[in-house]
Amino acid sequence: MDFQKLLGALDVKKIAALSEKVDLGKLVETVSRMDEASLAKMMKMLERAGQNGQEKKIPEVNGDFYGLGKTLSAEDREIQLKVRAFMEEEIRPIANDYWNRAEFPMHIIPKMAELNIGGLIYKGYGCPGKSALLEGFIAMEMARVDTSISTFFGVQSGLAMGSIYLCGSEEQKQEFLPPMQRLEKIGAFGLTEPEVGSAVAGGLTTTCKREGDEWILNGQKKWIGNATFSDITIIWARDLDSQQVKGFIVPKDTPGFQAEKMENKMALRTVQNALITLKDCRVPESLRLQKAESFKDTAAVLRMTRAGVAWQAVGCARGAYEAALAYTNKRAQFGKPIASYQLVQDLLVTMLGDLTAMQTMVHRLSVMQDEEALLDEHASLAKVFCTLRMRSIVDHARELFGGNGILLEHDIARFVADAEAIYSYEGTKEINSLIVGRAITGHSAFV
Template sequence: MAVKLSTIRQAFHMLKSIDFEQLGRLSEKIDLPKVMATVGKMNDQQLSGLMRMLQSSGGGQKKELPPVNGDFYDLSSLLSPEDKALQLRVREFMEQEIQPVVNEYWMKAEFPFELLPKLAALNICGSTYEGYGGPNKSFLMEGIVTMEIARVDCSMATFFGVQSGLAMGSIYLLGSEAQKKEWLPDMQQLKKIGAFGLTEPEVGSGAAGGLTTTVKRVGDTWVLNGEKKWIGNATFADVVVIWARDVDDNQVKGFLLRKGTPGFTVEKMHGKMALRIVQNGLITLKDCVVEEKDRLEHANSFKDTAKVLRMTRAGVAWLAVGCARGAYENALAYTLKRKQFGKPIASFQLIQNHLVEMLSNLTAMQTMVYRLSELQDQGLLADEHASIAKVFCSLRTRDVVRGAREVMGGNGILLEYNVARFVADAEAIYSYEGTKEINTLIVGRAITGFSSFI
């Protein structure tokens, strides 16, 4: 077979770059005439293969690799310059301030209180609430901020969701004007911290009709008794939104329980395998007296509670996307550097299959939550929209983190490689803000017209 002229030219250019002093030293180690004779007998295909091998061995320029970027469909390009700048500021904060210390705090199950002033300076809490100090951003932008926080640490994203979504959201949607003015500006600046007390030791999914925490009106006050469990921020919150069943009318009502209220105690929960930085508490309420002014005046049934959950459930879907994106990007970066058999493992077919499956799930999730937030901004968000996103994204996040751990081999279980946390945290995301089963039934009711809830 004749050798192509293009191959000869390529070989000639490589010969021009040879250091002949090095060639002289090389001739002392190998039989150069024999090597040249062997090369001269090669056909075009064999010679091209030799050239590729020589180039990949370090003789040529280093291959320029694509950037590590989980936004495969470039959704961030749809943001305004102002919103894009905010996204990058949040990313910079998370990478420079949180990333260096996150594994240490995660292992100790402690919260980085000293970083709260810097987080407050980003001005991202309560961004969708008009007035009260917030920047008045879209739900889409709030979702992207949540994703950027979770991309580095899901615990900090959960803290943000409790503070900005559940706690502030309860006051914004259901509180009086006086309550909004008292709490929201300080909570927006993280000068006051909030928590959301709905879940109980024996009541999770059945909260709509099965709350065991009770409240009874006594004159101009309300008396609370019961327990709450898994309450994020509870150990250091200045105010906790407590949901309780009124013994007189059997309806769920909401109350703002202030720090230091007699009869209110909090025990930090220990032994968690996920979201370890989140300070979850077991709350005990024993004859806690709450004044009428601290009752959420527009929270008079569980339907009102559901308004808050609907709004924040979309945020949990975004949080799941951030978890998946962080795992994918860390795994991709690892495969580009990690070498086995003399080559980066990213060059192997089976590794690329894992990476593409992860990216496919991540891209589907991103496009889903993007549209979800558009619906929310248009005032068209329904329970089933938020629920199907939470189900899909938390489920697919499990797949992505599993794939990320897979391509990293044994290193995937070490915190220093920044994937093990995502693997663990994905399990908590899968369960909170409504289990897969409960959210599935919400969607099922919407598409069939039949309610299969007990």
């Protein structure tokens, strides 16, 4: 090794700085006595040290590992990315604050309306008439940042508008769907009751009885999202005469209708859930959903929106995974980022595997919906699997954050809490499992 040539190639200032730290003469003498194997080993070590000193290029954080977003058309992909930009710019900066205060950011509704995504899959009535696949991606994009906002939009565009679109008369569709699509009129969906959750198909306690051209509604509804500020609420009730389930469009100022905000929730705190009390609430026949004659009609709405909940689970899981991945490259322990440790990488890969499986399942689910091949059991299986995997992913993400995981400022605590709500609503794991079980065995295990 020509040390004179080596030293000559070095910057003079660097040599001077190095000589203050190292006895160069002794270093040269030591190196000159080394055999070839020792010299080669030392050079490799120096090479690695030089590489460690350089700034590494960290891969982009992206939870869509298989690139499923690229299956959208260019036009639909543009809409997806527009929604992503809205969520990043308008929602992410305020999400934790409103969640912590259990308040809804009303000012974002006009901004959300500008996206023109209300009633996305419906045809006519000012609705875009897009695919269920795009609708799923939008639900995922919203939940990826804030599941509360995704839930608000799902109630408005899916449950409330969907009830009118599937079960309403032409006159009702013309009157309500256009302003709801523009988010000028906000809707809610009242099915669940204080004592009736999973058993709604077996008998609602909220009743309705016809008197002339009016229906008298009595009972209570619980967990009704948006209902503290909605303009209309879809109320499902049991007809005392026929014992069949019927649906009603109930304006907020209807006498006998009262919505009380539910307090002290640990999940989806931004969503304004209400306990609704109906006391001799009179609704005209013109506001009865004309095509809702039994619970089968209600179930058609739920089948459509249950697929959306599976996409929400994907979004919540993706948000948690991406937050955890980014954090592991910023958080350093023992002198290097925790992302460089084997146990951390193993957890991240486990999360990504679950997330990718969820994404491919809901992708196929929405394609089936677009092909009009979606059945109850298809939506239920996705709800079961995706919410279970979501729970696992947010749990692993919380673990990677360590103690910081319980601080709201890191977002992950909100994802963990909100995941519990997604896991339960639109049918529990057990109920959805029994729907799938009935389909694959031919036996109904419902009591």
